[in-house]
Amino acid sequence: MSTDAVGSARAEHERGDALDHMTWSALSGPLARLAVRRGRAARLPAEVSPFCAVEPGSGAWDDLARLMGPGGEVLLDDPDPSIPRTWERLATLRGVQLVDDGVVGEVAPEVVALTRADVPEMLDLTARTQPGPFSSRTIEMGSYLGVRDGGGLVAMAGERLRVPGWTEISAVCTADSHRGRGLASTLVRAVVAGIRERGDRPLLCTLAANTGAIRLYEQLGFRLRRELDFASFRVPGL
Structure with missing residues (x-):
């Protein structure tokens, strides 16, 4: 073709x-x-x-x-x-909706799977960083991954809405103390790897005003599909 x-x-x-x-x-x-x-x-x-x-x-x-x-x-x-x-x-x-346009999916050694036992830390991190709605059972929507430093959760990302053929990446956030280290990119690529392994393609939504995040996602290989x-x-x- x-x-x-x-x-x-x-x-x-x-x-x-x-x-x-x-x-x-x-x-x-x-x-x-x-x-x-x-x-x-x-x-x-x-x-x-x-x-x-x-x-x-x-x-x-x-x-x-x-x-x-x-x-x-x-x-x-x-x-x-x-x-x-x-x-x-x-x-x-x-907001904007961005879809996969050649994102590289790979899991770095520092990435760990998060479970229900990690929910209190996940709630604390999202409360401090405000990546979007995250509640006590949000983890049931899909897999969530994180990075720890000194035993504490300092960055995370996971899956939110799943539609036929696609999975939305959400709750991408990093503690202020650990920004600038590429942890968001590392985690997004890791979540992408899991989505691809399942046979879906990744997408994500973010606020239109979040220009820094949009620029990062485009650098990773996402492209704008539509505004919403x-x-x-x-x-x-x-």
Whole structure:
């Protein structure tokens, strides 16, 4: 197959709903075991992640409202414009979605697998570095890897949403005391190696304002696929 044909096939694959509606694709597919469902709406348990979704094109906001309860807060990736105007918009953050474009996957000797026993340290590190939502059961979404120094966890990265053919890298963070040592790159490459071994391709999302991280990811071999919004809303009360 020619280079142009390969590029065209890849672009066609990347236009699929799996990447355009990541949360729904994950909760109705590879992460269905974690999903809490009602009709055409789904969410993750709060201890896992705040993300929720409705079936694309369904307009099933009543299902999601009943699932979350009156006054419940929902976090959506790229929310559909059909969301009811009666839902209070709490915040909107502009983000970007980057996909694998030749990232090298390799596991360095200093990288260790993290388990449930490491969750208290993981919560402490993410609280200090703010890489995005991370809760007591987030580790159930996929594998997490870390680097230790002096016995303490100083950097980590892992897997969040899984959709058919793709796995999202998330919670990439490094303690202030250990920045500038290339630990984020080391961990991202290690997570990529695990994703590839499973037969998936890696992607990741980050805030558009996080230009330093975006530059790093592009240097590693990711490329921008699209921009998207992360928005939170409050379901109306009774």
